[in-house]
Amino acid sequence: MTDEHERMMRANQANWDARTPVHLASRFYGLGEKLDPARWFAAFEWEDLGDLAGLDVLHLQCHLGTETIAFAERGARTLGLDISEASVAAAADIAARAGADVTYVRANVYDAVEALDGRRFDVIYTGKGALCYLPDLDRWASVIAQLLRLGGRLYIAEFHPLLNALGPKPAEGEGTELLLRHDYLGGRDAVHRNATYTYTDGPAVEGATDSYEWMHGMDEVINALTRAGLGVRRLRESDELPWPRWPQMVRTPSGWWRLPEGEPRIPLLYGLLAGR
Numbered sequence: 001m002t003d004e005h006e007r008m009m010r011a012n013q014a015n016w017d018a019r020t021p022v023h024l025a026s027r028f029y030g031l032g033e034k035l036d037p038a039r040w041f042a043a044f045e046w047e048d049l050g051d052l053a054g055l056d057v058l059h060l061q062c063h064l065g066t067e068t069i070a071f072a073e074r075g076a077r078t079l080g081l082d083i084s085e086a087s088v089a090a091a092a093d094i095a096a097r098a099g100a101d102v103t104y105v106r107a108n109v110y111d112a113v114e115a116l117d118g119r120r121f122d123v124i125y126t127g128k129g130a131l132c133y134l135p136d137l138d139r140w141a142s143v144i145a146q147l148l149r150l151g152g153r154l155y156i157a158e159f160h161p162l163l164n165a166l167g168p169k170p171a172e173g174e175g176t177e178l179l180l181r182h183d184y185l186g187g188r189d190a191v192h193r194n195a196t197y198t199y200t201d202g203p204a205v206e207g208a209t210d211s212y213e214w215m216h217g218m219d220e221v222i223n224a225l226t227r228a229g230l231g232v233r234r235l236r237e238s239d240e241l242p243w244p245r246w247p248q249m250v251r252t253p254s255g256w257w258r259l260p261e262g263e264p265r266i267p268l269l270y271g272l273l274a275g276r
Helices: 003-024 043-049 068-073 085-098 109-115 137-147 161-165 218-227
Strands: 056-060 077-082 102-106 121-127 148-159 191-194 210-213 231-238 269-275
Touching (some): 043 148, 056 068, 068 085, 077 109, 121 137, 137 218
Parallel strands (some): 077 102
């Protein structure tokens, strides 16, 4: 990873520290209501993950740990890791108030092997807005391979690159049609954002507003994993999201959201199961 990438990741760390208090108070995360970690998961994720009772599970880039707690509720020995000190502190507090046995560690994902003292895991979970903050997927996949026990599995539930290519808001003068506004494939420089508001409801972010994202196509993700010695076992594409990205989306029986009938069915989320 280059010095420039390290600078960008430090900017992202500061940005997530600044976002955390806004997210804690947001309706989006709903932490003032009864905690429901399972609402962030599609049913197919649990089918692919299988029984987790008694297993060691690591959730990379866990942010507030709203998903991490779900693994502990299913009987796993659970650890969450995130780059943001503020997020890790908030996640530990949320888990404690929920009575969930979860350990949290603050570290850059690229430093996870050292930060976790060489500990290995049966299952590693990541996604839903995580990979776009990583500039180097080959290095990330190498870290995954080192963290997994032999026979262990990685599960990625990530926003589809097509979703990332479709901008959330129309440009000035455009209609409501979904248009390709960003790269689907990776390989270019980072996308620099200077956003006063985060993706949740709530007030403006105070302090660090700069962040950097990298686009990663499906081929880049899969090839990084296979080069690291992991075998892809299953790939799913879903047209549902856990929140309404666009105002015309409609709620489904699962409680998630999809585009209405009459609009093309397109992949918005993917689930990828790989093993070592």
